[in-house]
Amino acid sequence: xxxxxxxxxxxxxxxxxxxxxxxxxxxxxxxxxxxxxxxxxxxxxxxxxxxxxxxxxxxxxxxxxxxxxxxxxxxxxxxxxxxxxxxxxxxxxxxxxxxxxxxxxxxxxxxxxxxxxxxxxxxxxxxxxxxxxxxxxxxxxxxxxxxxxxxxxxxxxxxxxxxxxxxxxxxxxxxxxxxxxxxxxxxxxxxxxxxxxxxxxxxxxxxxxxxx
Amino acid sequence: xxxxxxxxxxxxxxxxxxxxxxxxxxxxxxxxxxxxxxxxxxxxxxxxxxxxxxxxxxxxxxxxxxxxxxxxxxxxxxxxxxxxxxxxxxxxxxxxxxxxxxxxxxxxxxxxxxxxxxxxxxxxxxxxxxxxxxxxxxxxxxxxxxxxxxxxxxxxxxxxxxxxxxxxxxxxxxxxxxxxxxxxxxxxxxxxxxxxxxxxxxxxxxxxxxxx
Numbered sequence: 094x095x096x097x098x099x100x101x102x103x104x105x106x107x108x109x110x111x112x113x114x115x116x117x118x119x120x121x122x123x124x125x126x127x128x129x130x131x132x133x134x135x136x137x138x139x140x141x142x143x144x145x146x147x148x149x150x151x152x153x154x155x156x157x158x159x160x161x162x163x164x165x166x167x168x169x170x171x172x173x174x175x176x177x178x179x180x181x182x183x184x185x186x187x188x189x190x191x192x193x194x195x196x197x198x199x200x201x202x203x204x205x206x207x208x209x210x211x212x213x214x215x216x217x218x219x220x221x222x223x224x225x226x227x228x229x230x231x232x233x234x235x236x237x238x239x240x241x242x243x244x245x246x247x248x249x250x251x252x253x254x255x256x257x258x259x260x261x262x263x264x265x266x267x268x269x270x271x272x273x274x275x276x277x278x279x280x281x282x283x284x285x286x287x288x289x290x291x292x293x294x295x296x297x298x299x300x301x302x303x304x305x
Numbered sequence: 306x307x308x309x310x311x312x313x314x315x316x317x318x319x320x321x322x323x324x325x326x327x328x329x330x331x332x333x334x335x336x337x338x339x340x341x342x343x344x345x346x347x348x349x350x351x352x353x354x355x356x357x358x359x360x361x362x363x364x365x366x367x368x369x370x371x372x373x374x375x376x377x378x379x380x381x382x383x384x385x386x387x388x389x390x391x392x393x394x395x396x397x398x399x400x401x402x403x404x405x406x407x408x409x410x411x412x413x414x415x416x417x418x419x420x421x422x423x424x425x426x427x428x429x430x431x432x433x434x435x436x437x438x439x440x441x442x443x444x445x446x447x448x449x450x451x452x453x454x455x456x457x458x459x460x461x462x463x464x465x466x467x468x469x470x471x472x473x474x475x476x477x478x479x480x481x482x483x484x485x486x487x488x489x490x491x492x493x494x495x496x497x498x499x500x501x502x503x504x505x506x507x508x509x510x511x512x513x514x515x516x517x
Contacts, residue, residue, distance in 0.1 A: 115330075116328055116329075116330055117328075118327075118328055118330050118331040119330040119331075197416060200416045200471065201413055201414075201416035202413075203471065203472065203474065203475065204409060204412050204413035204416050204470070204471040204472075215478050215479065218475055218478070218479045219479055221479075222479045222480070241496070242492065242496075244476070244480035244481065244482045245482070245489075245492055245493060245496050246496070247480055248468050248469065248472060248476055248480060248482070248484070248493070249465060249468065249493075249496060249497070249500065251468055251472050251475065252464035252465045252466075252467060252468025252471075252472070253461060253464045253465070254464075255464060255468070255471065255472070256460050256461065256463055256464025256467070257460065258416070259412065259415065259416040259464075259467065259471060260415065260460060260463050260464070260467070262415065263415065263430055263460075263463065264456070264460055266427050266430070267427065267430045267431055267433075267434045268434070268456035268459060268460060269456065270456045270457070270460070272460070277457075280454065280457055281457060281460070281461075284453070284454075284457050284458070284461060284504070285461070287503075287504050288461065288500065288503065288504050290503070291499075291500065291502070291503020291504045292496070292499050292500050292503045292504075
């Protein structure tokens with residue numbers, strides 16, 4: 094990492110930390126500069142203003158996230174829809190845990206229904222939805238998925254995937270589990286896969302064999 | 306409703322609407338006054354300041370919410386743990402839909418991990434957790450629930466219950482469903498109950514009959 098990239102990364106990390114802690118509106122460039130030990134003028138040099146910084150945060154997060162989806166859906170034909178969806182769940186939960194602050198900030202903003210970069214959010218959610226739809230459609234077609242409503246099942250899955258981030262504090266303080274620790278991440282992945290088996294997958298190995 | 310109660314309610318409604326839209330920090334008493342068409346001095350008379358207003362919002366929301374839980378868990382012995390948990394799911398999803406703005410604001414703040422009335426939130430979440438734990442324990446004891454990890458199952462259920470609120474905009478704009486319309490509420494309840502059957506309930510009617 095060269096010095097410029099390092100500085101940029103330090104700014105991003107400080108920004109995400111403060112957005113997560115205090116919210117976007119309550120955070121100033123001065124706060125971010127103080128946290129990152131960087132002159133606010135320098136932040137302006139890289140990102141113009143707080144909105145530019147936010148846009149960069151969102152875009153780089155979602156580009157990486159969409160890569161995760163894309164990589165998995167590329168091999169849909171080889172793996173089949175059940176394997177593919179299970180791998181998606183695994184990779185998304187790992188990705189979110191690795192990018193905890195950004196995920197947390199983004200889900201928070203989504204929940205608050207703020208006008209904050211509405212277009213960016215919906216653009217990426219449309220893409221995300223497209224990938225899942227491809228997998229579900231193959232699952233329905235091959236009768237490996239039950240006849241459920243796609244949007245309702247997707248909303249349920251979204252709830253499962255976002256819970257360890259959105260309810261992170263609740264998990265720590267009330268349930269006494271630590272959803273960012275790898276032991277719990279793996280356990281949660283396992284149980285989310287049980288959820289897929291229990292609500293979505295047609296677990297009839299004979300039919301599955303007949304198709305392969 | 307007398308005039309005082311009406312005024313108070315108008316202030317609360319305006320406050321929740323603005324907190325939800327702009328976030329707590331970005332909302333001023335002046336904004337609330339403007340929205341409710343009430344003099345800001347009047348708001349100060351009823352609630353002292355913005356924090357007092359917030360505390361009142363949270364407290365009255367959670368008192369009603371805890372009532373919903375309490376009413377259901379009171380009849381746990383009559384209904385058994387499976388029926389009781391299904392009724393809880395139904396009533397919670399209805400309650401949240403009825404109090405959409407408040408639910409949305411509270412989940413958003415939870416996701417952002419803000420220090421906003423941390424104590425109030427954790428006090429009520431501890432209570433909520435207590436009620437669920439009572440139901441799960443009876444379910445485990447009577448072998449009507451599978452041997453799952455309570456905190457992980459609870460986190461999953463929390464994800465299911467919060468999804469229609471947290472992902473409301475996503476539902477509308479990406480999935481084209483309207484999770485506040487009664488058709489979708491009922492459909493979502495049905496599928497959340499499928500989730501319980503698929504991941505938690507031991508569906509062995511023989512054993513169930515033997516116990517009753």
